[in-house]
Amino acid sequence: MNGKATTTRTKLERGRSALGPALELVHTGRAPTRAVLTSELGVTRATAGAVAAELEALGLIRVDSSPGSAAGSQGRPSHRLSVLETGPVVLAAQVHADGFRAALVGLGGRIVATSPGCVAVMADPAQVLGEVVEAGAELLRASGLRCVGAGLAVPSAVAEPEGTALNPLHIAWPAGSPVRDIFAACVRRAGITGPAFTGNDVNLTALAEHRHGAGRGAQHLLCVATGHRGVGGALVLDGRLHSGSSGLALEVGHLTVNPEGRPCHCGGRGCLDVETDPLAFLTTARREPGPEESLLKQAGNLLRAEYDDPAVRQAAEELIDRLGLGLAGLVNILNPDRIILGGLHRDLLEADPERLRAVVADRSLWGRSGSVPILPCTLAHNSLVGAAELAWQPVLDDPLAALA
Amino acid sequence: MNGKATTTRTKLERGRSALGPALELVHTGRAPTRAVLTSELGVTRATAGAVAAELEALGLIRVDSSPGSAAGSQGRPSHRLSVLETGPVVLAAQVHADGFRAALVGLGGRIVATSPGCVAVMADPAQVLGEVVEAGAELLRASGLRCVGAGLAVPSAVAEPEGTALNPLHIAWPAGSPVRDIFAACVRRAGITGPAFTGNDVNLTALAEHRHGAGRGAQHLLCVATGHRGVGGALVLDGRLHSGSSGLALEVGHLTVNPEGRPCHCGGRGCLDVETDPLAFLTTARREPGPEESLLKQAGNLLRAEYDDPAVRQAAEELIDRLGLGLAGLVNILNPDRIILGGLHRDLLEADPERLRAVVADRSLWGRSGSVPILPCTLAHNSLVGAAELAWQPVLDDPLAALA
DNA sequence: TGAGTTTGTGCCGCAACTAAACAAACTGCG
């Protein structure tokens, strides 16, 4: 606060303007060589060369001058671009009903190391986050790599700009916990450098899948997934996560998908939330949920192992129809060009993809929208990778400033 | 097509990079003076001065060197910026169930002239669009102003990239009419210069209200409006219209708002579409729709003139409750920071704003989201102005290229 | 081996921008 609060960016603070976009292209694998980097950026070869050299100098990417004979196209082969293996990493952390886990993630969504993963979650967020961050810090010390930030995925809507967890339902945290600040404090206390970010796990899954998984290349990507209880949604628009004006968008669990369905705590009945989550599946299939495993795993195992059982199959079809109705409603509102499904929804899709696609096509208004591709999530640890994306974002936006 | 299809923009084609943003600031009224233009653009005074001078030289804005004593702030008063009254215009056209209308619209959403407005719509889109464009061309000849483009608003979803009208329900056009191409052909035939664009009327209403009306300054603006039949929605995200990956987003008419409601042609029952449109209101209030006026006008008149009548009031409250349910669903999905309502929904809001806000707050999941401001549309001829925005967009994006 | 093709690099120049110093136009106070 030095007198004048001028927002003017000085020349010195601005990096080469194409630096960020170029790094993002390499990061998402859309620039395998310097030649395609040139065309993707829409600049001259000279500029692309300078940009690639600068990213290499920053220790972020590697430029292979001798690709050792590439594919059989004619002309001089282009230099290969790849993420530098020994480059900086970010700390990614994830908390869910089954426990928590930390990881180091490099550019390109590459998981460098993961902690074993704890299986119990305490009721005190500060304790849980302290432990997971400490596990990450341990990985960091062991690796000897530079850390440029940290990201956390939580199974709850995260309100912006406060950074509070509004409904950490299936982890026993108090609603409204300031998770972003708690996480940031843990990160600082552990001596980890760089900014800390927190986001909803389904949002981060969508982000990860968009950049490195089944959502690659989609313009408007819709992701719907069940956690252990309830349904979450996320939307990536033109490459950016849309989390609404206060971080609460895509709370899709309360679309009506069965007018005669069971009552929901929201006041309605037959909501997507209570009609298509793991508990709904077990109940519909008339199975008693056991205490030994998470509902999600029980439901998934049942669906895969006993699909021949008429009761299981019928329950699956019922859930598929309800899910299809919900997706059709979302298609009418959001008009995505791709849908990816996670959790139990992913299992339902794989159990009978034709049925789900038919319901969505039938109940969405236009033929074109009805034929939206529906795919399963493909990435392992996708919300961890998504948490890492959050931490990488400043670097992708402005590499010079973020690494300074 | 000169051999190489290079996408590289040459230096000559690029204008001063801040030219577009600067024009947009003046256009939307966010840069009343050169001083705030400087700070909004985040550039030096020298640059802002050069940019303003260039826009003035292009004949787009006016720079008043002698403001004749401004407000009582100290220091040298800044030059006033305003759109040039005699600057170029665009041709805006609108077709709806009651007829069609043409207008000339300048920068800043200023309506320069309007045609009388025809009250009948023929079944042949080519004929209707031919007439409305001819009316616009006549206005143009009379004004002697330069025309830089044309925009059309139609009461139908417009599929992208084909530009076809998918459901021109309440105008008797064939579904799938290539309205964009027809309009463009009419525009060219009338000798009007500049590109031609076509969009859905509710989308364009939202765009117009965002830039010049009740949506100003909103980050994520949701607009819901009834036409003469049915319900339409639109979303403006970070200043850009979100029309989905194929132009079909925000088809919000088929959210379930009354599980026991009347059946809808979409296959469901109790859809927003059939529960909150003008016909639904008249029916619920047990009034026989007359043939002399449009349903929208009849419903609006009834609501305003006979709100004391218990049957009318009860019908209004029923519709408000249903609308609130629908809006709450959209709030949960989109998390907008402002909602504006048009058509009968606007009348319902004004009849009992408290009730509507209460329902939305009650049925949306989070308190914060529940307190979204809900406002009526304020702009006269908002879809005409929106159609004009479409035509102005290339100029706002790159003034030099668009006026060349 | 040489022609053709595609890519990397060095050099020049432009144009858009910043920075800095100065001039201009106002307010307010003595």
Next chain:
DNA sequence: CGCAGTTTGTTTAGTTGCGGCACAAACTCA
């Protein structure tokens, strides 16, 4: 009325990111 203080417009010089161009390099194919 005059002068200090404040804010804005303008001029000048200097920096720089990037396009354009020419040429070299590295490959394929006949």
